[in-house]
Amino acid sequence: MGTILDLHSHSEASDDSRAPVAAYLNWIKLRRAERPIDGLVLTEHRQFNRHADYRVLEDKFGVLVLRASEVETDYGHMLVFGVNEAILARFDFTNVRLPAQEVIDEVARLGGAVVPCHPGRPTVGLCEHYESKPPLENVVAVELLNGGSRKGENERSAELVNRYGYRAIGGSDSHMVSLIGLCATRFEAEVRSIDELVRELKSGRYQPVDFRPHRPPPRRAEPLAAGNE
Amino acid sequence: MAFDQSLIGKEFEATEPVTVSAEVIGEFCRALGEDSGRYGRPGPDGAVVAPPSFAVTFRNTDAFFQYTPRFGRGFDAGKEVEFIAPIRAGDRITLTSTVREMYEKTGRSGTMTFVILRSTLCNQRGETVAHVDHRFVHRNPGPGE
């Protein structure tokens, strides 16, 4: 059967998003034909929302909601799945200079999994850091497809995946309701909990999927109003 | 962090009132491409109303920028604007600003400090016409800068 999840999204809990979770779920339901995702993972910036409980919304919309975090390290941004009290005690997620190798290894030891996100992005992606620093060890996967990437960034991520043989995930990196599910990850197994997600991330049985609409080449624009000189 | 955290909560004095003229509203509408007829021209009551986004054109007191890093004012990272009442030609608008929040994060430009400055716009009748949260971003100095 399998499960398709958007592994990278931000709700209004993140400083630069205004998307309420309920609105995300309603949009997923509305757009199911074009973006057939089964759920999303909320990866809030520099925090973990310990107390949030989305079970009522999950039941209402029939969409899975899992919680994770996006942290900032000396090798760029990384998604931390399976956040628990031990991980929160070990690392201060508000620190924008966390030691990446330690984060990867300790989170794994404490039951979670770390995935570097948007590796092709300048400054905050792995690609640029690998130009001047040794590659990280024990990388479970990287985010090959990021819905918020600019021209060339996902392509650089693909080169990284090919060069190092990394497994690959996809996520929308959505900060707005209408962008949820544009990129996602298809798991071969059923995933219904964060523990199952961590298990499957380590298994390698998944691939990124792209639900972004393919646009026709841009046509010549007509000026909308006089004065566009 | 490039900023002094003690700035949080600091209130900057209100600016001198700025009188809004119909001419400036008209110029603003032309630059924006606002040609719906609902703004920039006398309405049924004779008032010339500015488009909502006119609210972000009022400038903060320069005193705030004395606290910005030595390498410049940084960039506008975004705004959150609440439009409470229309601004009309003839209004005299004052701005009072407070530093709401500061935080650090990393992005394409490196490590940056974000400062959120809330400005409240009031007219000559003491009515609040808008709240504007300005998000300024300053790139933190690298090693040796």
Added chain:
Amino acid sequence: MSAADGRHFATIEIGEALGPHEIVIGKARARAYAAVCGMGSGRFHDDEAARAEGLPGIIIPGNFSLGLLSKLVTDWLGAGPGRLKRIGTTYRAMVFPERRLLLQGFVTHLEPESRAVEIDVWIENEDNERLVIGTATAEFPPGD
């Protein structure tokens, strides 16, 4: 109800699109906007001054982008009873003049009790990159 009346809450649906509208802002217009707003910084007026700051040329002020997205919403609201209550924008990348821009949005939520409409809005370039993203809230009077 006719198109000339503008939008009414009862007829708005989640998923409804605003735009897309294509637009090109010329340098003269970008400068005019900066001038009328009292934005004297060289980055908005003079290509050389902008280059001295490490930019490829003059940029369109963030306020102008906010203004364009506000206008996207107010044009969609039309002459009806709805009004733009708030807008929030995040400037993710520089917006340059003389480039093809697309303004668009989607209605993402309706709140019947408060008659509020939440709208995603954004500006993208010819590479489909979202340069400015935001959300807006329109509100309508009770009973509309």
